[in-house]
Amino acid sequence: MGFDLEALKTAVAEHGRVVRVVIAAIKGSSPREVGAAMLVWRDGQSGTIGGGTLEYRAAEAARRQTDPARLSHHALGPDLGQCCGGAITLVSEVYDAEAVAALDDMVVARPVAGAQMPLSIKRLLARSRGQGIAPEPQLIDGWMVEPVHKPARGLWIWGAGHVGRALADVLAPLPDLAITWIDTAPERFPDTVPAGVTVVPAAKPAELVRHAPRDAEHLVLTYSHSLDLELCNRLLLHDFRFAGLIGSATKWARFRSRLAALGHPPERIGRITCPIGDPALGKHPQMIAVGVAAQLLRPGLENELKKDLSA
Template identity: 65%
Template sequence: MAFDLHGLRNAVTSHGSVARVVVADTAGSTPREQGAAMLVWTDGQSGTIGGGELEYRAAKEARAMLETGGDNEVRHALGPSLGQCCGGATVLRTEIYDMVRVDTLSDDVIARGPGEIPLSVRHLLAAARSQGRQPEVQRLDGWLIEPVVRPQIRLWIWGAGHVGRALTQVLAPLPGMAITWVDTGPERFPDNVPASVEILPAAKPELLVPHAPKDAHHLILTFSHALDLELCHRLLGHGFASAGLIGSATKWARFRSRLAALGHAKASISRIDCPIGDTTLGKHPQAIAVGVAAAILARDTATACRSGVKDNCA
């Protein structure tokens, strides 16, 4: 888990003062792990610290704190005091943020606690920064330390139809995901686009390909086979980390032939995955989105393990 600074900034921009409730510490069996967080504002919330009575009370207390300001930390014994099946205990830290406070936050690691920063925390932060690695979420000498979410996956979704909408809703909440969503006009997008998603309406989406980072991942699922083909053609000339195309085996066979006729090598064409998702799950938009999300998470975990970013890899 990590501190989603981008998500917090977007929430404060949209709703004014926002309470962030984070699981600061745990003991025994608990609904969520240390570092799990939710954002709460006057008439809504996002994220979860595990649901149930704990989350209900925490949200209620957070809304009361929006009126009074300040920060708070409370230990909850889940069984005795809340009647939840988990037998452990959770320490929740609630902090109130406006844009002035958000702008004071570090963009790599956020550490806070009582009094002067302890020498142990100074050493931990210095070591992490010198090694270019983020520390784990932890409590150290009374201070809570959270790494800030870094966008690790830059994903461009081409098309705002049923599958594009399902993909965005499933993928947007994942930490480290930076999504750019493209279609031919603003009317193509739903009203409830997640705040973390950048939408790019363009009459000719293919002209945006040069603006995509060369290490971006792409999912192509527009309303037009001709546009799908043009996007594949331009991405093959531009470069990408991965690319997936929605469609059948017949569609992909035709596309392979046409891309070859446009001068692309067989090895390059084979870098595009078609169909996307897990075909055993079916063709429902949400089923496709679940399959795509699972593949992205598996690939991201494997990459992090190879690079040494993630600990406890099998």
């Protein structure tokens, strides 16, 4: 969890004045963790701090807020009638283009109930910069400190057909994925692309494989079996953290044979997962996307699926 600077920049660019509400501290139980945040503007919002009534009241207060920053405390049970028995401290801050431009791109530390930077914050920032370790989101001595969120995983989606579009819609909101979406021409993509997704039209998509980080994850689902095969071939030559191919058992049997003929040994070919997702959910694009999301979020699930399919 961290300060989603890109989401804030996008919201400010689209809506002007935006209030960011973040959970700064917790005592007891809470519907969300410290660092969970939402963005609120005049007629909308994004993100969530959870809690139903808590979120509703916090959003309404944010729309009325006039102070640049505000600290508020909420007892979830007595004050809000929620089942959680804890208490939450919220920090609500108003941002415009000028305020966003002034933010650090590594760690955002700012006063919410004080002025001068205390020694505790100076030490925390020095330790973070010196050791390269991002601090946990926390409220210290009247200052809120949050690391700027950086997606930890790179995901490349090859193909912008029905399944590719469903995957982009389902996976884009996940906080730790940086998605690169590739197809053969601009018109292959929808008019509206989910926030945070980088669209790359390329007449020869397979030529882009060499530019992918070797720890990236890949989902291959183009309109062409020959292009799918070439992408699999290039990925096996390049390396990857995970590679999944859409298709039936028959398609995968043919691909294994052709990849072997191209010189790839069986154990390396076996690193590619086919089919992707959970076959039990069916072949509807959104069902495939839901299955793939679960597959990517659960380490080792692809191996479990392979065992199930071979049983």
